[in-house]
Amino acid sequence: MSFSITEENYIKAIFHLQQAEGNVSTNELAAELHTKAASVTDMLKKLKAKKLLSYEKYKGVRLSNEGKKLALAIVRKHRLWEYFLVDKLQFGWDEVHEVAEELEHISSKKLVEKLDAFLGYPKFDPHGDPIPDSHGKMAVQVQVNLIDLPVNRLAEVSGVGSQSTELLELLKHKHIGIGTRLEIKRKFSFDHSIEIKIRNQNPFTISQQLAQALFVKPV
Amino acid sequence: MSFSITEENYIKAIFHLQQAEGNVSTNELAAELHTKAASVTDMLKKLKAKKLLSYEKYKGVRLSNEGKKLALAIVRKHRLWEYFLVDKLQFGWDEVHEVAEELEHISSKKLVEKLDAFLGYPKFDPHGDPIPDSHGKMAVQVQVNLIDLPVNRLAEVSGVGSQSTELLELLKHKHIGIGTRLEIKRKFSFDHSIEIKIRNQNPFTISQQLAQALFVKPV
DNA sequence: AATTATTTTTAGGTAAATCTAAAAATAATT
């Protein structure tokens, strides 16, 4: 069975949204896909008929095993292409997403497998997200202390080492939160401070104490 | 301005058909695109409004400069991707066309330029067809190895790769000489032998070794 | 030149994916 680009985008969006919560609502989907709730309802009926998800009126939606399989195949393609663009074509990691959104819909199975081999079966994409293998299995992302993150390796803040108001005050001031994506540009051995860069911001330095209080994933 | 995949396929088809003849007819296009004449008429009106071609009722169609530019950009992408698939991903040259038909519609200009650089600015694709450069210019095909001649492309034998008596003996036996016109009907990947057809003769097969020893000029 | 055959266009309709506006169901609040 084959699916349209639109159908694939719905499946992918549901997949991402249901990571956080269980069932995904019509409005959430409409927001994610920049469309209207009425359009979503129509499409959900269609995808239900194709057995990609379970859906009952007013009760939200959840992917079937078939749907998950399809979602993982699309995510796999998306992340492999991102890896290709950065590693082989010298794109910056912050400019590959749009292109990969198009490339992920190229259908050839053989292409995906050969691309994977050509790239050396990478486990993580340039943003640090795990790449599903040909069976849909993803490597587990281990949490690393920010102080141990290698230079120039993109990571996402995934946790903090304490809940103290002092720490939170500092994080708020620096605009760092869970999900903030950053990379280390330099490490200074004198005081173990590190210079970090957040997308669209100028690099700035943080102390060893702060770095040790932050956990990131991966790489 | 941006164009749908369907529109791009029309432009590409017109480009290829008008190489041979001047104006392209509605029926020719319908056959090429596996659609019906009525659908073609509809689309021609649309493409005319977008200034990609000149079209007058019942008089066939011809690409404008804009249209040619677009066609060359698509052909460029198609052939670069074919080169990538064969050269980097180890596809056979006979299994890349379908995949390239999808990849040629990826829109990112930056991707095309970076891919071209990554591949080392190749001048010909794996079928021996010239790859337009970023300005739309194509290398002139002087002589091509017979093994690289596209299927169903009429060509004239223009040279041999060696002067050995063994080769000449074989050529004499097969009635092949300088100036002989032939075309390839099939290529067999098992032993890379090819089936060729010479005017007024039944097709026959020649070995990879012989094909590689022959140079031809497309007519 | 008149008739026949072919090609091309028009007219009217379908399916996919979208929309707006209104109705129905669910959730939140008084």
Place this chain on the structure above:
DNA sequence: AATTATTTTTAGATTTACCTAAAAATAATT
């Protein structure tokens, strides 16, 4: 529990690319 607010669905239209069948234009043949 009743009312209000929000979410979701239905109903009816629109756009793109396609279709069939009939009409119009062009080409071929007698």
